[in-house]
Amino acid sequence: MTTSLQALLAGWISGQRWFAGKGRAIDELTVISDIELTDDDPGMRHLVLAVRQGENVDHYQLLVGLRAELPDRLRHVEIGPVEFAGRTAVAYDGLHDTALTRLLLRAMSGGEDFGGLRFRGDAGLRTDLRSLVVTAEQSNTSLVFGDIYILKLFRRLNAGLNPELEIVSALAERGSPHVARPYGHIELEGTTCAILQEFLAGASDGWSLATTSVRDFYASPEGLGAADVGGDFAAEAERLGAATAEVHQELAAAFPTGELDRDDLVLLATGMHKRLEHALSEVAEMAPYAEGIMRVFDALAMLGRAETVQRVHGDYHLGQVMRTTDRWVVLDFEGEPGQPLAERRALSSPLRDVAGMLRSFEYAARHLLVPEAGAAEPAAGSDQALEEARAAEWAAHNRAAFMNGYATGGTDPRDHAVLLRALELDKAVYEVLYEARNRPSWLRIPLGSLEEYRQP
Known part of the structure; x- marks a missing residue:
């Protein structure tokens, strides 16, 4: 391909939703791989781009379509006109061309x-x-x-x-x-x-199912518990817990396992302390909870027993699971996409996934309390204390059901309460920092789940 396409791509890529460097200038874009898949009309080429922004270089792949004339149905993914091999064509995102x-x-x-x-x-x-x-x-x-x-x-x-x-x-x-x-x-x-x-046709994602249950609960008369409402999610939460335990057992059988000794746990707790200190430096609202959270991290550093590590999901939440007619299916085992590959493939405690799902139940319970989350306004006469009480009740009910299901796999997460709680709070600290930076109105969600750690 000619440099004219390279120049076009430098302007086009920054507007794509999957581009990770939004908000930062592109210093240099280079096509480092260009493979022709077909030279017909339409033609297609597979490109790998090296995009430099400051000291950071990321690599992106494109499947570029090429047509002499671009039909209207593809105008929304047009990159622009290019010249190559003695002819002119219109380049576009070929993934949109069946x-x-x-x-x-x-x-x-x-x-x-x-x-x-x-x-x-x-x-x-x-x-x-x-x-x-x-x-x-x-x-x-x-x-x-x-x-x-x-x-x-x-x-x-x-x-x-x-x-x-x-x-x-x-x-x-x-x-x-x-x-x-x-x-x-x-x-x-x-x-x-x-x-x-x-493709799991007809399946529903866990987030949609859980939040439908939350809506049913919030719409129910006062006095009814989370277990009394027709849309109770607890049975599904328990099945999801059992499925999660089975996946962890299969991962332990298919890949190497290891142990975290006391020194490893001290290092883990040290990292948690550092992340909390960083969050405190940016988010003033975190201060009342800091001392209580630190005690949990300190308890992890003092833990006197080894903990098993293995391959895990790494980014586990209700949006990563699908319910078919007969089973739960886990998706997206790639871990945190922004982390290095070696880190995503590293061994970790299976309780990291458990903690991620427990935090997801907290988000499902509370996200409807944020007006711009698209939920209905609270009922007349309700107050924030009542809202938080109902959210805490739904979350506790379904968290317990999930862990009951997980325990059927032979290991009850509650038998490892120190590590589990530390992992969950470490995740909550991340959420506080993320929401403060990206969705300040959502800061109520993670902070609302930390009330037991608030210091007077």
């Missing part, structure tokens, strides 16, 4: 190689399906093919095997019912570019 995306299925089904770009997949893949871009994602782009497959393309690339492909493949080989079956993938010189998996 005429091109079918080529990806055919290449995976056929196990084709294009230079260093390798397509691998089941030989029996259907290759005649139309694709639709999922618009809700922030950091990646997913395509749904018919109601059978979903292809997740990682926009920002990290060198090496992506944890999601690694874990889902391992668990699928073990026959786990709690992962979406993998059908294929794309890789570039050992780096995972995309994963094709089973």
Whole structure:
């Protein structure tokens, strides 16, 4: 491709929702890999861009479509006119063109190689399906093919095997019912570019189910408990806990495990203290809770027993699980996308995932109390104390159900209360800092769940 496309991309990429460097100037954009997949009209090229912003360099992948004339249905993803190989074409985001995306299925089904770009997949893949871009994602782009497959393309690339492909493949080989079956993938010189998996048609995500239960509870007459309302979520929370424990057992069987000794726990607690100190320096509202939280971190440093570590999900919450007609399915094993790959693949306590889900129940219970979250205003005559009491009741009810379900797997999280509470509070500190920076009106959510740590 010519430098004219490179110049176009420098202006275009900063406006994409998956671009991680928003708000910072792009100092340099370089096309470091350019592989032609088809030279027809439409044509398609796979590009990897190196984007430098200050001292930071990130790598992004694009599937660029090329057409002599761009139809109106693709105008919204136009990059611009370019010249190459003696002809002029209009470049655009090729993932929105089903005429091109079918080529990806055919290449995976056929196990084709294009230079260093390798397509691998089941030989029996259907290759005649139309694709639709999922618009809700922030950091990646997913395509749904018919109601059978979903292809997740990682926009920002990290060198090496992506944890999601690694874990889902391992668990699928073990026959786990709690992962979406993998059908294929794309890789570039050992780096995972995309994963094709089973599309869970008709499934509902855990966040939607939980928040529907919260709405039912808030709309119920005063005096009814969370367990008395028709939309009680506790049975599903318990099934989710059991499914989570099964996934952790399968991960422990499929990958190496280890232990955190006392020195490791001291280091872990030290890191938690540092993150709390950083949050205190930015968020004044955190001050009344600091002493109580510090005591929990101190207790972790004094813990006199080893704790097991293994591969975990790493970014576990209600939005990462789907309920089908017969089971819970866990999605997105890639961990925190912004973290280095080595960190995302590192061993950690399975209680880290438990803590993440417990925090998610707190968010589900309280997010409707924030007016701009899209919820109805509180009922006339209600006050914040009553709202918080009902939120705390729903969260406690479903947290207990989740841990009861998890305990059926043989380990009760409450038997490791010191580590679990420290991990949960460390997550809450992160949430406070995130909300203060990005959604100040949501600061009420994490702070509202910390009342027991407030000092007079």
